[in-house]
Amino acid sequence: MTLDHKSFQLERIVFFSDAVFAIAITLLIIEIKVPHLEHMASDRDFAISVVRLIPNFVGYFFSFLVIGAYWIGHHKIYGTIVDWNYGLVWRNVFFLMAIAFMPFTTAFFSEYPTQLVPIVLYAASFTFAGALEILLFRYAVRKRLTDPLADPSELSHLMWRMSVLPAAGIAAVLIGLFKPVFAGFAFMLIPIAHRVIASRFKKEPTAAIETSELTGQN
Amino acid sequence: MTLDHKSFQLERIVFFSDAVFAIAITLLIIEIKVPHLEHMASDRDFAISVVRLIPNFVGYFFSFLVIGAYWIGHHKIYGTIVDWNYGLVWRNVFFLMAIAFMPFTTAFFSEYPTQLVPIVLYAASFTFAGALEILLFRYAVRKRLTDPLADPSELSHLMWRMSVLPAAGIAAVLIGLFKPVFAGFAFMLIPIAHRVIASRFKKEPTAAIETSELTGQN
Amino acid sequence: MTLDHKSFQLERIVFFSDAVFAIAITLLIIEIKVPHLEHMASDRDFAISVVRLIPNFVGYFFSFLVIGAYWIGHHKIYGTIVDWNYGLVWRNVFFLMAIAFMPFTTAFFSEYPTQLVPIVLYAASFTFAGALEILLFRYAVRKRLTDPLADPSELSHLMWRMSVLPAAGIAAVLIGLFKPVFAGFAFMLIPIAHRVIASRFKKEPTAAIETSELTGQN
Amino acid sequence: MTLDHKSFQLERIVFFSDAVFAIAITLLIIEIKVPHLEHMASDRDFAISVVRLIPNFVGYFFSFLVIGAYWIGHHKIYGTIVDWNYGLVWRNVFFLMAIAFMPFTTAFFSEYPTQLVPIVLYAASFTFAGALEILLFRYAVRKRLTDPLADPSELSHLMWRMSVLPAAGIAAVLIGLFKPVFAGFAFMLIPIAHRVIASRFKKEPTAAIETSELTGQN
Numbered sequence: 001m002t003l004d005h006k007s008f009q010l011e012r013i014v015f016f017s018d019a020v021f022a023i024a025i026t027l028l029i030i031e032i033k034v035p036h037l038e039h040m041a042s043d044r045d046f047a048i049s050v051v052r053l054i055p056n057f058v059g060y061f062f063s064f065l066v067i068g069a070y071w072i073g074h075h076k077i078y079g080t081i082v083d084w085n086y087g088l089v090w091r092n093v094f095f096l097m098a099i100a101f102m103p104f105t106t107a108f109f110s111e112y113p114t115q116l117v118p119i120v121l122y123a124a125s126f127t128f129a130g131a132l133e134i135l136l137f138r139y140a141v142r143k144r145l146t147d148p149l150a151d152p153s154e155l156s157h158l159m160w161r162m163s164v165l166p167a168a169g170i171a172a173v174l175i176g177l178f179k180p181v182f183a184g185f186a187f188m189l190i191p192i193a194h195r196v197i198a199s200r201f202k203k204e205p206t207a208a209i210e211t212s213e214l215t216g217q218n
Numbered sequence: 219m220t221l222d223h224k225s226f227q228l229e230r231i232v233f234f235s236d237a238v239f240a241i242a243i244t245l246l247i248i249e250i251k252v253p254h255l256e257h258m259a260s261d262r263d264f265a266i267s268v269v270r271l272i273p274n275f276v277g278y279f280f281s282f283l284v285i286g287a288y289w290i291g292h293h294k295i296y297g298t299i300v301d302w303n304y305g306l307v308w309r310n311v312f313f314l315m316a317i318a319f320m321p322f323t324t325a326f327f328s329e330y331p332t333q334l335v336p337i338v339l340y341a342a343s344f345t346f347a348g349a350l351e352i353l354l355f356r357y358a359v360r361k362r363l364t365d366p367l368a369d370p371s372e373l374s375h376l377m378w379r380m381s382v383l384p385a386a387g388i389a390a391v392l393i394g395l396f397k398p399v400f401a402g403f404a405f406m407l408i409p410i411a412h413r414v415i416a417s418r419f420k421k422e423p424t425a426a427i428e429t430s431e432l433t434g435q436n
Numbered sequence: 437m438t439l440d441h442k443s444f445q446l447e448r449i450v451f452f453s454d455a456v457f458a459i460a461i462t463l464l465i466i467e468i469k470v471p472h473l474e475h476m477a478s479d480r481d482f483a484i485s486v487v488r489l490i491p492n493f494v495g496y497f498f499s500f501l502v503i504g505a506y507w508i509g510h511h512k513i514y515g516t517i518v519d520w521n522y523g524l525v526w527r528n529v530f531f532l533m534a535i536a537f538m539p540f541t542t543a544f545f546s547e548y549p550t551q552l553v554p555i556v557l558y559a560a561s562f563t564f565a566g567a568l569e570i571l572l573f574r575y576a577v578r579k580r581l582t583d584p585l586a587d588p589s590e591l592s593h594l595m596w597r598m599s600v601l602p603a604a605g606i607a608a609v610l611i612g613l614f615k616p617v618f619a620g621f622a623f624m625l626i627p628i629a630h631r632v633i634a635s636r637f638k639k640e641p642t643a644a645i646e647t648s649e650l651t652g653q654n
Numbered sequence: 655m656t657l658d659h660k661s662f663q664l665e666r667i668v669f670f671s672d673a674v675f676a677i678a679i680t681l682l683i684i685e686i687k688v689p690h691l692e693h694m695a696s697d698r699d700f701a702i703s704v705v706r707l708i709p710n711f712v713g714y715f716f717s718f719l720v721i722g723a724y725w726i727g728h729h730k731i732y733g734t735i736v737d738w739n740y741g742l743v744w745r746n747v748f749f750l751m752a753i754a755f756m757p758f759t760t761a762f763f764s765e766y767p768t769q770l771v772p773i774v775l776y777a778a779s780f781t782f783a784g785a786l787e788i789l790l791f792r793y794a795v796r797k798r799l800t801d802p803l804a805d806p807s808e809l810s811h812l813m814w815r816m817s818v819l820p821a822a823g824i825a826a827v828l829i830g831l832f833k834p835v836f837a838g839f840a841f842m843l844i845p846i847a848h849r850v851i852a853s854r855f856k857k858e859p860t861a862a863i864e865t866s867e868l869t870g871q872n
Contacts, residue, residue, distance in 0.1 A: 023241055482769055
């Protein structure tokens with residue numbers, strides 16, 4: 001019995017990463033604690049207890065999208081990768097370390113949504129994950145682990161797109177230093193930046209489909 | 219070394235989803251806390267502490283079935299899908315977001331099983347997940363990501379079946395608004411609705427096997 | 437692009453199950469809480485706090501083996517299965533429900549290791565999981581989902597072996613009703629029972645290797 | 655429909671292991687609790703609360719690397735394995751038991767980073783995992799489950815490399831018995847030991863790439 005070992009080992013890297021992503025994204029919910037109410041609590045008390053959790057729900061929603069976006073980035077990166085080495089594996093481990101850290105920064109930020117320190121920490125962990133994802137991809141390209149038939153302009157487009165998320169993170173930190181509650185607006189620039197980048201690349205690559213699909217165009 | 223990348227990337231979407239489902243379904247148990255008893259507690263005290271957890275056990279049992287049913291729905295959808303794009307991936311992420319939210323609504327509902335707000339929230343999260351699953355499937359059909367050889371009547375049957383779970387969720391919310399404790403009865407209509415839908419489709423599709431199998435027919 | 441869908445969908449059932457097993461087995465550890473000690477605590481105080489956790493460590497060790505053994509049973513079952521239907525999938529979901537419940541019964545039992553109710557509950561959940569595993573396998577055999585080339589005597593041997601774990605669970609409950617602390621001895625009969633069963637089947641099947649391997653024979 | 659069952663069952667062992675690794679590594683974060691601050695807390699109070707968590711962050715970082723390193727070791731072992739039996743599976747389960755235990759010892763050690771007992775327990779669990787990994791590999795080699803075409807000198811190199819991590823764990827325990835805070839220095843010897851071992855093997859195997867890759871050489 002023989003296995004195509006080299007290719008099976010690449011699959012393992014991917015499935016291990018998928019499992020870490022899946023756990024990090026699902027752990028977001030266990031940071032939202034069930035509210036404690038007294039025996040005599042009215043429907044109104046219950047409704048208020050749920051309203052008070054709104055920052056936590058928003059944090060869950062937003063971080064789920066962020067981790068989801070990083071997973072999609074990882075999916076795109078490995079969509080171009082056909083070979084591997086342990087340098088790639090270690091960079092992958094560091095990237096996953098930043099991803100698995102996000103349930104903590106999300107919970108801290110959701111608990112104190114108007115405070116400077118949790119917001120900066122959240123945006124920093126966010127930015128850090130993005131930077132490590134870019135380093136992972138750059139390494140794969142530099143060491144020629146990507147498909148030799150891959151269109152260089154598509155790889156370049158992908159690299160640019162990937163920079164948008166951590167760049168938004170840095171913008172959020174900078175805005176947050178002055179007006180914490182406005183930090184979130186930095187993320188609204190993401191689709192605009194994606195559009196600008198896509199327009200720079202003539203032949204629109206498959207990687208750009210998602211935004212248009214989600215916004216109902218195409 | 220080459221991989222059938224396009225097909226491997228579809229597998230990743232599926233395995234990532236499976237991992238999220240598996241974690242959400244298993245996290246249900248960590249919301250059930252071990253009862254605290256004093257050193258001198260008698261067997262009777264222990265038995266009572268277990269009896270008091272019955273709503274939590276029922277919540278675990280029911281939500282396990284619900285998430286299991288949604289996983290089976292997902293399994294059926296991807297049983298027809300042969301192609302993918304990032305529009306599908308994002309819709310999949312949103313669906314998973316609703317699934318991963320259920321351990322929270324289950325825990326809240328199990329803690330206060332006779333209260334209106336937790337019941338409504340639970341049934342709403344339940345309904346929301348079902349609606350997002352249908353949107354995911356509709357998108358796949360519309361964008362021709364499903365197997366071109368798939369029987370259209372089977373796809374249509376599957377779509378109808380999938381509507382039953384969220385429809386039961388809406389019914390439960392409506393009943394719950396008047397008599398919270400009766401909300402659960404809405405779910406008893408699920409097998410009946412499945413039977414009615416199956417009878418509308420002449421050639422009984424494989425998707426309909428499970429009910430008959432479970433009820434010992436066939 | 438085409439996938440061997442039928443076979444890929446069987447893989448999904450298996451990987452989803454593996455993920456649930458993996459989470460249930462790993463969640464065992466989060467029920468062991470870090471002891472809280474005062475600032476001035478001595479090394480001796482720390483050592484005592486660790487000694488007090490010994491029942492929890494024993495519970496972790498034992499339940500890890502039990503869930504591991506059920507996973508191996510599942511691995512053996514699906515080693516014979518070549519086809520599937522949604523009746524199998526639902527039975528698989530019910531089996532996983534019993535597996536995912538074990539971190540709770542383990543934590544309860546580890547917290548009160550000398551108490552009747554937690555021991556009975558633990559052994560009951562244990563027995564229940566075993567019974568559902570057997571039902572799963574019987575269903576697969578009855579519906580001819582197993583490999584038509586599989587040796588019937590090997591399938592029969594596997595079925596007998598699988599009965600040992602839940603039978604030990606029942607014995608533990610019965611012993612526990614009289615002398616809770618002796619309940620654990622029931623499990624020491626497992627390797628003996630395995631040996632007796634193996635001797636009943638002339639051609640020793642591969643499924644019997646593990647005990648001899650672990651005990652250094654062969 | 656037929657599956658290459660023997661090979662699919664080996665994949666299951668690997669993916670189950672990957673899931674356990676992924677969960678253990680991601681659970682590290684849930685042991686870091688969100689700090690509780692009063693309503694009137696200043697930015698400085700928040701910053702101090704984050705600084706107080708530094709031992710926890712260090713523990714997260716370090717244990718993530720350790721579990722990551724053991725996962726890579728597992729990846730390397732199974733990169734040479736082409737056959738399996740239930741003796742291998744049981745050894746794999748015991749190894750995973752040690753891995754899944756590490757979130758507890760990490761949390762204990764991070765909570766009391768200057769205390770003898772938690773440090774010794776942490777280094778012991780660390781060492782234990784390494785020893786079980788070596789036993790797993792030795793068993794595979796002894797039972798000829800490894801690829802018959804594998805270079806014996808590469809297998810031997812891999813075995814030596816694997817001994818470095820648990821050896822560092824033992825050194826850390828010994829140092830920790832005298833000066834707890836210096837125990838960490840034992841781990842700085844890991845890359846040096848890797849270099850020394852690599853130089854003993856003429857034809858540098860692929861397994862040695864990672865260190866040079868990470869340090870920017872090659």
